[in-house]
Amino acid sequence: MTDPVLSLTDARLALDGNAGRVEILHGISLDVARGETLGLVGPSGSGKSSLLMLMGGLERATGGRIAALGQDLTAMDEDALARFRRDHMGVVFQSFHLIPTMTALENVATPLELAGVKDAFERAEAELEAVGLGHRAGHYPSQMSGGEQQRVALARASVTRPEILLADEPTGNLDETNGAAIVDMLFGLRDRHGATLILVTHAPELASRCDRVIRLRDGRLEDSAVDRTEAAE
Template sequence: MHSNPSAQPEPILSLQDASLSLIGNTGPVDILHGITLDVTAGETLGLIGPSGSGKSSLLMVMGGLEQASGGRVHALGQDLTAMDEDALARFRRDNMGVVFQSFHLIPTMTALENVATPLELAGQKDAFERARAELEAVGLGHRADHFPAQMSGGEQQRVALARALVTRPRILLADEPTGNLDATNGAAIMDLLFDLRDRYGATLIMVTHAPELAARCDRVIRLRDGRLDQDAAREAAE
């Protein structure tokens, strides 16, 4: 069966004129302005731009972690802007993995318990077996019973990666995943992130300041003052 090369695949993630305003001390603050962007399945998209340009906010809107104030956000054919908090939480649990700069591990849980948590929340009976296998995949099987405070930053980020990927998400969002790591650990985490993406076929969307990281993405979008810059906007429209 031959596919039609001219047929455009349905985007896995689509933003139409999405905006975000948050209430600050002096009233509403406009963070994102009219972002229109499609991401195709299996693509790796880098989000770059100066601090305060809206990169992390755009990532949060894509994942339904922040509700867009205007416009539409569709993921896997579903309208995230029409969902309430509970529906969004379930959607993220079933379809998305998120990796933050600051790990966000639960300090009172072991590495194994941290990785098993999303599976337990989803009612998976084999949560701990799958979590142990995922820790092995990131090279930390021997650290399963250690708590976050007993691990280095690089090890903690590996645990966070295992937790984000243990549910086999269709979409993986990463916000400066190497931002708190030294160059050696950062490079190791990036290799691991791309390797896991390839292994599981996830769509990866990543905020980064690192040029060498952006260079590994299929496409790079630059933000400036909460807008796609003109070059990036033209590329996104083509």
């Protein structure tokens, strides 16, 4: 693989808790190619979400090295990491994390405004149209269903046209119908913007659509690649 978008070398994560220091991830080494879709699967508590957070610089590794787009995330301070995410990454969580006092349009426009983009609201409106919510632009999160809120979150994550799109259980809080729609939109946004997509999932149908699936168990990579049809538990 030449010039991976993401490269982890012996990445480790340990957190201090009431019972002492807990090792979450143990020496993860992994490269992700440009434009690849990578699924992270495994039992609850295996470290999937923690690994995704390391990749996005949302958790700081306690050992090893993580590089994204050729830049060393482990060497950046919090401000530099925030700027890097703003400029290069989109993140979608299981919980939608929308700002309740902002309309759908304002939520989607926020990352563009923070980046100083002049046509922030025009681009946000186009992104809402792309996820089928142009007619809901003026509504607040409390006025929308869970599926609609997740579509707004998808639009917000993709409106900056990120090179890397991270999704943590994006269908976890949705029913089957809404979950399937979100999956289609997630891959559609990936195709439209050419982003590298990395997602955590328990859903077999979602994992099966990825180019490659990585299984974690007890904070370690169990396989470098597994059968996608049996990927999720």
